[in-house]
Amino acid sequence: MNIAIFFGTETGNAEMLAEDIATELEDQHETTVANLADSAPEALQVADLNVIVCSSYDDGDLPASAKPFVERVQSEMPDLTGVRFAIFGLGDSEYAETYGFGSMKLAELLVSRGAQALGERPVHDAAGDELPEDMAMPWLLEIIEAADA
Amino acid sequence: MSAKIAIVGGGPSGCYTAQALLKRAPDLEVDIIDALPVPYGLVRYGVAADHQGTKGVARQFARIFTRQNAQFFGNLRIGRDVTLEALRRAYDVVVLAAGLPGDRPLGIPGDDLPGVIGSGALTRALYEHPDAEALPELGEAPLVIGTGNVAVDILRLLAKTPEELSGSDLGAGPSDWLAAQKIRQITVVGRSSAAAARFSPVMIKELAELSRVDLRLAAGGSDAGEVLAAAVAGSAGPLPIDFRFESRPVALEPLGDGLQLTVETPRGRETIAASSVISAIGFTGDGSFDRDGLLAEAGGAARLYAAGWFRTGPVGAIPQCREEGQRLAQQILDEVQPDPARIGRALFAGRAGITDFDHWQHLDALELAGATDQRCRRKISRRDDMLRPANLQDA
Ligand SMILES: Cc1cc2nc3c(=O)[nH]c(=O)nc-3n(C[C@H](O)[C@H](O)[C@H](O)COP(=O)(O)OP(=O)(O)OC[C@H]3O[C@@H](n4cnc5c(N)ncnc54)[C@H](O)[C@@H]3O)c2cc1C
Ligand SMILES: Cc1cc2nc3c(=O)[nH]c(=O)nc-3n(C[C@H](O)[C@H](O)[C@H](O)COP(=O)(O)O)c2cc1C
Numbered sequence: 001m002n003i004a005i006f007f008g009t010e011t012g013n014a015e016m017l018a019e020d021i022a023t024e025l026e027d028q029h030e031t032t033v034a035n036l037a038d039s040a041p042e043a044l045q046v047a048d049l050n051v052i053v054c055s056s057y058d059d060g061d062l063p064a065s066a067k068p069f070v071e072r073v074q075s076e077m078p079d080l081t082g083v084r085f086a087i088f089g090l091g092d093s094e095y096a097e098t099y100g101f102g103s104m105k106l107a108e109l110l111v112s113r114g115a116q117a118l119g120e121r122p123v124h125d126a127a128g129d130e131l132p133e134d135m136a137m138p139w140l141l142e143i144i145e146a147a148d149a
Numbered sequence: 150m151s152a153k154i155a156i157v158g159g160g161p162s163g164c165y166t167a168q169a170l171l172k173r174a175p176d177l178e179v180d181i182i183d184a185l186p187v188p189y190g191l192v193r194y195g196v197a198a199d200h201q202g203t204k205g206v207a208r209q210f211a212r213i214f215t216r217q218n219a220q221f222f223g224n225l226r227i228g229r230d231v232t233l234e235a236l237r238r239a240y241d242v243v244v245l246a247a248g249l250p251g252d253r254p255l256g257i258p259g260d261d262l263p264g265v266i267g268s269g270a271l272t273r274a275l276y277e278h279p280d281a282e283a284l285p286e287l288g289e290a291p292l293v294i295g296t297g298n299v300a301v302d303i304l305r306l307l308a309k310t311p312e313e314l315s316g317s318d319l320g321a322g323p324s325d326w327l328a329a330q331k332i333r334q335i336t337v338v339g340r341s342s343a344a345a346a347r348f349s350p351v352m353i354k355e356l357a358e359l360s361r362v363d364l365r366l367a368a369g370g371s372d373a374g375e376v377l378a379a380a381v382a383g384s385a386g387p388l389p390i391d392f393r394f395e396s397r398p399v400a401l402e403p404l405g406d407g408l409q410l411t412v413e414t415p416r417g418r419e420t421i422a423a424s425s426v427i428s429a430i431g432f433t434g435d436g437s438f439d440r441d442g443l444l445a446e447a448g449g450a451a452r453l454y455a456a457g458w459f460r461t462g463p464v465g466a467i468p469q470c471r472e473e474g475q476r477l478a479q480q481i482l483d484e485v486q487p488d489p490a491r492i493g494r495a496l497f498a499g500r501a502g503i504t505d506f507d508h509w510q511h512l513d514a515l516e517l518a519g520a521t522d523q524r525c526r527r528k529i530s531r532r533d534d535m536l537r538p539a540n541l542q543d544a
Pocket of ligand 2: 009011012013014015041054055056058059060061063091092093095098101102103126202203351
C-alpha cells in the first residue's frame with residue numbers, strides 16, 4: 001500500500017514530522033511526502049493511505065501552506081468518496097480555545113466531501129514534553145495495520 | 150556539489166537557509182557562524198520566555214547540525230574576530246544573516262535620557278543574553294512606545310503573576326526583578342490608529358486573559374477591531390494598561406524623578422507622565438556592518454547574499470524566515486560556482502575559543518537539567534560560563 005504523506009505548516013515542524021514518518025515507514029511501504037501547498041485535491045487517492053500532518057495558527061486557523069489546498073477543495077468541491085486519510089495535528093495548548101483547530105478544520109472539510117477519517121486525530125502539544133514522532137508512530141502503525149487487514 | 154558556504158548568523162534565517170540548502174544539496178559544506186557561543190539567535194533571545202511552543206523550531210535547527218552535517222562555529226564575530234573580506238575569500242558563498250540587533254532610536258529630543266530603554270535591550274536583559282545591560286528600574290508608571298508584537302510581549306511579561314510565568318524559561322534574576330517591580334499602571338502609545346496597529350489580534354487576546362490586566366482605550370481607538378474591543382470589555386484586573394492610539398511622540402523631557410512624553414494627536418498636543426519609557430518601535434543594525442553597501446553589492450557575482458532581518462529590515466516573523474530561506478537556497482544553488490582552491494573552514498583552524506555544536510548540546514543538557522517545577526530550563530547567562538561550563542559544574 002502506498003502511503004502518501006502531506007503536510008501543512010508555517011515554521012516547518014509539520015514537515016519534519018512528515019519526513020520522520022516517511023523515514024520510519026520506508027522499509028515496509030512505498031511513501032511520498034508533499035507540501036499541501038504543492039498538492040491538488042486529486043492528490044488524495046483512493047488507492048493510497050493518505051496521512052496528513054497539519055499545524056494551527058492565529059485563532060485556530062490553518063497554517064499558510066495548507067490554505068491554497070483548502071481553498072481549492074472549497075471551490076472545486078471534489079468528490080472524495082473512497083479516500084481514506086489519517087490526520088495528525090500540531091498545536092499548542094497555550095491556545096486553549098483553539099487547540100488543534102487547524103487539523104480539525106481540515107479533517108472536517110475532507111469528511112464533508114466524502115472522505116473517510118481513519119483513527120483518532122491526535123494533537124501534539126508544542127508546550128508539552130512529548131516528541132511528536134513518539135506520538136505519531138504508534139498511532140499510525142495501528143491505523144496501517146487496520147487498513148491492511 | 151561540494152561548494153563551501155558560510156552563513157553569518159545562526160538565527161532563524163541562517164538556520165532555515167542552511168536547512169534548505171542541505172536538503173537540496175546534501176554534500177555542500179555549510180558552516181553557520183555566530184558571534185554568540187550558542188546558536189538560534191532570537192529564538193533563544195527574542196521569542197518570549199513564556200512562548201516555549203514557538204521555540205520548538207530549535208528541534209529542526211538542531212538537526213541541521215546533527216543530521217545534515219552543517220557545522221557550527223560559535224563565539225566568532227565576523228568583522229572583529231575574522232574580517233568579512235577574509236571570509237569571502239575563503240568561501241564560495243557568504244550569506245549575511247546577522248539580524249538587526251540595535252534598537253531603532255525614537256528620533257525625538259530626549260530619546261537618550263536616563264530612564265529610556267529600547268525593547269531589544271530590555272528583552273535581551275530579561276532573557277539573559279550574555280551581552281545584555283542590567284535590568285532597569287521601571288517605576289510605578291512605565292510607558293511603552295510602539296504597538297507591535299514586541300511591545301505586547303513586554304506588556305504581557307510585565308503583567309504576569311509569578312504563577313502565570315510557570316513553565317517559562319524566565320531566569321531567576323529576571324523573575325526576582327519582575328517580582329520587585331512596583332508597577333501600578335502602564336501606558337502604551339502608538340502613532341497609528343487602533344485598526345492599523347501592528348500587533349496580532351491573538352497577542353491582544355492573550356494579554357487580556359491575564360488575571361491582573363485591565364486593558365483600556367485611553368485615546369483614539371474608536372476604530373478598534375473586534376478583538377481589541379472584546380479585550381477591553383472583557384479584562385478587569387487591578388493593573389490598568391492604557392492604549393493611546395493616534396499619538397505621535399514628539400519630545401521627551403525629564404519630569405521629577407521620571408519623564409514626560411509629548412505626543413501629537415488629532416486633538417492637538419498632549420503630555421503623558423511616565424516613570425520610565427520603553428521604546429519598541431523596531432530594530433536597526435548596530436553599526437558592525439556597512440549594511441546598505443553590502444546589500445547593494447549582494448548577488449551571484451559578488452558571491453554574497455543576505456537573508457532575514459539583515460536583508461528585509463525588522464519585519465517578518467519566523468515563518469517568513471523559512472520561506473525566504475528556501476527561496477534563497479534555490480537561488481544560491483542556481484548561481485554558485487565552486488572553486489576547490491577556496492579554503493573554507495580551514496580559515497578558523499587553530500583559532501582558540503570557538504564553540505561547536507557538541508558544545509551547545511552539552512550546555513543545552515545542563516540547562517534542561519536545571520529545570521524546576523516552575524521553569525522548563527535554567528539558562529546559562531554569563532559568557533564565561535557558556536565557554537567553560539565545567540567551572541559551573543564544579544561550583
Ligand atoms: C523581542 C522579539 C520577539 C519576537 N518574537 C517572535 C515570535 O514570538 N514569533 C515569531 O515568529 N517571530 C518573533 N520575532 C521575530 C523573529 O525573531 C525574527 O523574524 C527572526 O529572529 C529573524 O531572524 P534572523 O536570523 O534574521 O535574525 P536573528 O534571530 O537576530 O539572528 C541573527 C544572528 O546573527 C548573529 N550575529 C550578529 N552579528 C554577527 C556577526 N558580526 N558575526 C557573527 N554572528 C553575528 C547574532 O548573534 C544572531 O544569533 C521576535 C523578534 C523580537 C525582536
Ligand atoms: C501565532 C501563533 C498562533 C498559534 N495558534 C494556535 C492555535 O490556535 N491552536 C493551536 O493548537 N496551536 C497554535 N499554535 C501552535 C502551532 O500550531 C505549533 O507551534 C506547531 O508546532 C507549529 O507547527 P508548524 O511549524 O508545522 O507550523 C500557534 C502558534 C503561533 C506561533
